[in-house]
Amino acid sequence: MTIRILPPAIANQIAAGEVVERPASVIKELLENAVDAGASFIDILIERGGSRLIEVRDNGVGIDKSDLLLAARPHATSKISRLEDLSQIDSLGFRGEALASIGSVSRMSIVSRTKESNTAWKTNVDFAGHASDVVPAAQEVGTTVSVRDLFFAHPARKKFLRSENTEFAHIETVVKRLALSIPHTRIRLKHNGKVVLDLLPSQSFAEQQRRVAKVLGGNFLDSAKYFSTEGDGMRLAGWISVREEGWPNTQRQHFYLNGRWIRDRAVLHGIRQALSNMVVADSQPAYLLYLELPATEFDINVHPTKQEVRFSEPRLIHDFIYSSVVSGVTHGVQPEIAQIRLQQDEPRESSHLRPSSAFKSAYPHSKLGSSQVSQYQVRQQLRAYEVMANSDQKQEKSVTQVKLGDPIAQLFDHYLISHYQSNWYLIHIARARLALAIESFNRGQSESQPLLIPETIQISHQHHQAMVGWVEHLQAYGFSIGALSESQWVIRRIPIVMRYFDGAAMKTFIARLAEEEQTASREKLISVLREDQVALCQLTTEEKLQLLANCQQYASRLTKEGWPDFIVPIAEDWLATQFVAS
Ligand SMILES: Nc1ncnc2c1ncn2[C@@H]1O[C@H](COP(=O)(O)OP(=O)(O)OP(=O)(O)O)[C@@H](O)[C@H]1O
Ligand SMILES: [Mg+2]
Structure with a gap:
């Protein structure tokens, strides 16, 4: 991964704008860099809701000593180099702007080591994105970015920060959102020295579901169905809650496009429409869905936060999501059943993921319902149905x-x-x-x-x-x-x-x-x-x-x-x- 400064002809094509609004936005960018670097462990330290320290350490591929000087310069990236690359982005970052923006409003340092190097190197970054001289440091392969005193020279922006707890809550939301797209990566989050979240890498579908339950709450899975549909080069898989009374807020609405959390009107409309007869008035649906599409079928270079997208065929996407969710509600299976059916044919991914394609197959590809089932699985399934039938009876009084x-x-x-x-x-x-x-x-x-x-x-x-x-x-x-x-x-x-x-x-x-x-x-x-x-x-x-x-x-x-x-x-x-x- 060689870092280059993008020539103006490409830099000018990139959706420009400020991305550092609050500590949570810094975390989002640093986590995305760690994912793009193929980390299997991401360790996050926060002090005082992020206003004193935000530190993200990963065990990814690291940055070369010579590249360290460039990493925080505006338009410096290793992820794209030609104009054509913009139409098929498969990494979370591509603008070459994040470290430069963060560096310009904080005291930032980067320590990194590649597997080729027998030592780590450290640099401090000044406001203009210029790195100080690189000095040797002690660290394993990977990268640590430390961001201290965010907005220390921008009192007007600092004033807009909320209380420590509120800012930390935003950070937690960002961490959890990302955690749901990289099940094979361990993520640990500490605040003021205390471990707040420690999600171990999932080696099986059962463990992935455990992560889902930990992040979204066990009651989400209790009422959810898992499904997976494919067609026209698209795939939609995930969990959808079929709880009659719905949910009080939108916190359990997660939609990922090729591993990236996005919010899109056509997508939202497709899901809502599919669930229109299920969700009662004044309540919200809950879902965790993963859409996979060829990178050429959408443009993520729409907004600097990279959470908005332009589909080349929005109507097709809308209708695919709509029909997949409708069929998922009917044909999807309870999480326990999904677990049993998938445990034999799920792909065993190496826990150390490749950069860029890290998130591609975060969730199993098998088509539930159409897969071959062994005698053993049938027995297991029947047992699971019995367990569920018993628990169904317990709930009978309500619905x-x-x-x-x-x-x-x-x-x-x-x-x-x-x-x-x-x-x-x-x-x-x-x-x-x-x-x-x-x-x-x-x-x-x-x-x-x-x-x-x-x-x-x-x-x-x-x-x-x-x-x-x-x-x-x-x-x-x-x-x-x-x-x-x-x-x-x-x-x-x-x-x-x-x-x-x-x-x-x-x-x-x-x-x-x-x-x-x-x-x-x-x-x-x-x-x-x-x-x-x-x-x-x-x-x-x-x-x-x-x-x-x-x-x-x-x-x-x-x-x-x-x-x-x-x-x-x-x-x-x-x-x-x-x-x-x-
Ligand atoms: N944790 C990391 N591990 C390895 N390389 C990193 C890491 N963080 C940053 N880099 C390198 O520094 C470059 C600049 O990072 P930066 O986040 O500013 O830009 P980007 O990720 O390319 O694009 P974006 O602005 O969209 O995030 C990256 O392209 C990458 O080569
Ligand atoms: Mg980045």
């Missing part, structure tokens, strides 16, 4: 989860057959859709989604006024309808719960409403919906999965009242009676 399982076939267009373990079900598709839509309207849910192609409808002049009244009323349920002319209207958005209604049926439904003489009301809306003959067609797999997931939620809410009128469990006894011997 009884109905499981409709996997869709098997669509029968006579109108019915869906599904099975879960030894239970089989027949679901009346049209009735299920209707019941779900009505329930959502009754609950006043208004989540909506745009139509890919807006539908236009003709409404005769005499019904214009009625239509105006309905348009306003329908807005509350998630419809967005506008007038193009006196007689022509366009449907732009529809409630999510109606997304699998046929386009023609949707138009007939709206036109029928306009013909209603009574004023717009929810009762009228529901009664027209009931009359409506929803055109049925073969459902796609995604539609079946979504419908089953929604029916499952619906039925779970009604467990005390028995099965809703659109689900018929197929009992073996009944089936036997159909084959009376002659």
